[in-house]
Amino acid sequence: MTDKLFQNQPYLRECTAEVTEIRDDCIILNRTIFAPEAGGQSSDTGFINDIPMLHASEHDGLILHKTAGIPAGIGPGSTVTLKLDWDLRFDHMQNHCGEHILSGILFTRYGVENKGFHLGSEFSTLDAQIKNMSEEMLSELEREANLAVFSSIPVSVDFVNTKEEAEKYTLRKPLKVSENISIVSIPGIDCVACCCPHPDNTSRVGMIKIIRAEKYKGMTRIYFLCGMRAYEDYKNKHEIITILNKKYSSDENNLIENIKIHDNKANSVRQELYSMKSRFAAIEAERLISSSEKAVIFEYDDLSLEDLKFYAKKISEQTELPVILSSTACNTVILTHSGKSRLECGRLVKDFACGFGGKGGGSNTLAQALFSDTEVMRNFVKIAFMSL
Template sequence: MNNMINATEKLFYKDPYLCQADCEVEDVIEKDGKYEVILKSTPFYPEGGGQPSDIGYMDNIKVEYVYEKDEVIYHVMSEKPRNKIVHCEADLERRIDHNQQHSGEHLMSAAFFKLYNGVNAGFHLGEDYVTLDIKIKDMTEDMIKKAEMEANYYVFKNEPVKTYFVTKEEAEKLPLRKAITAEGKIRMVQMGENLDYSACCGTQVRRTGEIRIIKIVKWEKNKGMTRIYIKCGLRAFKDYITKNDYVTEIARGFSVEDSEIINKVKSQTDEIGNLKKKISTLYSTIAQNEAEQLMENSKDKYIIKEYKEEGFDFLDKLYEHLKNEEYILILTSLKDNRLLFAHNGSFAIECGKLFKEKLKEFGGRGGGNAKRAQANFQDTDSMRSFTEYLKENALN
């Protein structure tokens, strides 16, 4: 590359919605099977400041990625443009989305700072969410709701958003919510007269009302801070549509109004919990009766039984009623293709050791201790073959 190449003119700073322009090619570098095109000016925003790059087309050739190094912007493409003057077209829908998300993040951060003095320590604009790491360890739901309301109040005020360059000394005289670490020219984003002042290289809306709405969709503790997930503008609207469809479908299923869903779900959850307890008690009774029947019918020291309809949870309950009795147990569930092998400790058989030595030969997976081992199999035939092995070898 020619070392005399000047800094790329950033057309997107003149107009945050400018996505088309005819630009002059200054250099093309072939690198790693791609072409990196340098233009004298560009409408393509390069990745940086937590914001992904623009994508789009240059003379109908796809621009896959854009990055900046030493004030020069590189457009990564799979094909080399042929013309000296090229028509650039960045994805406008993507730019609008990024403008809304990035400006929404500024206002959300401003709200946490104003209400709780919580500084934003990190920001990421992803495909689904925008995340903010606020330096508040013990965030409450009430704090979240108040900050969300405050940020949307800033949106509804529809304040102007200004961007300009200042020196670091000039920037430090402004009411910043976060200290500046960069040197040289500082790009300042000012929202309203006193809503927010932040150093930022990303694209923004022209007025706060263009963000439309800011919605916190979830929050969690993260490295001694609180990570906030937000969606703004069209993303928030699409999220509302999806969740409203869920609510409508659930309400229809319960035959209740939307406002009654929570009470209905709580009522049914309690009812299901009570039924589970009753079923568990009944299942234990059935297992106890089955255990007594097995002991009564056993003519030797072995209890070997295959269950077609019952799952492994029934074998577990059955074991609880037999574990102290003097029998060697081989219980299998055809429903789950799982096997239980156990005894009360009075036999010279190490169940876990036997499984470790032989189980893989039968395609099984599992293990256990000296008195009990269990395994699952890919198919019933493999499990039955292992059962036969236990009968012929372990029980003699």
């Protein structure tokens, strides 16, 4: 058995240990400060004698330390120095304990069990066994979890040897182990068997922020951040709000209202623009149709693809002649007609545009062809005209 110092001395960042075995390129020690990967969270990292310790895993009570190589001088009987990556450990402790607080409140206040936990590198999730969790319930859960943090409740760990001793506690979850059991207690909040390192007090968890929730396999998956992660999230969002406040000449109290006013103005401008384009298209239709015989053909130098399509559609609504509009601004040709012409727009694009470096396609009555070269586009327009 490896003596798991991380369980009863979670703030120990450095110690010495004796190597007992080298197995599968991993170092086994008589004791360790490195918590292994377990229960939905990755292992601690750090250094063993200045060699990076990349991953720790537990097998039959032994902790295997995977390092970036094992120097020749390290073997059974050697004494080595262990150094913990404390920032990562404390991040894990904050978010792991935050999960205890959220899960404990879900269970004691609402009778909802946590069926899964994952501590990711960006956020943590827990799967609450409830199909529909209302916004009000989520909000209340978050509020109560933060009150538990601000109440500065001690987090204690008791070690018991037998299942009978463990079952004297009011545990949130059934036991999965029958000996060497560590029981974590947060009075009034949670009590459960758990072998990970924990902070000594809920206040060290820092703010708990639920960032979103979604339906997941008949449950509700809750995404949350604790401690420094919640602080970083607040900082980032505050920066975003500050930028938006400047953009909309606002403060956070009337930002949403100002964005709505801005959106309404933008919608009015869009409607006005649409109306003007429609009027201009009607004038263009009259002008071009009156001077056309076999087809309405015109080349613009400033129309976007979207506008080109808009004008072609509007003009074809006014005539039975085929309409062939092009724009050098986007090197695109739009072919369309009302259905009275024998021009097969899509086939023409496929047969004569795609073979000459053009791209596009469409139906018998509406097609578009995009070219990388203006002269090639103009040649295609000539071919289209000749095919009439």
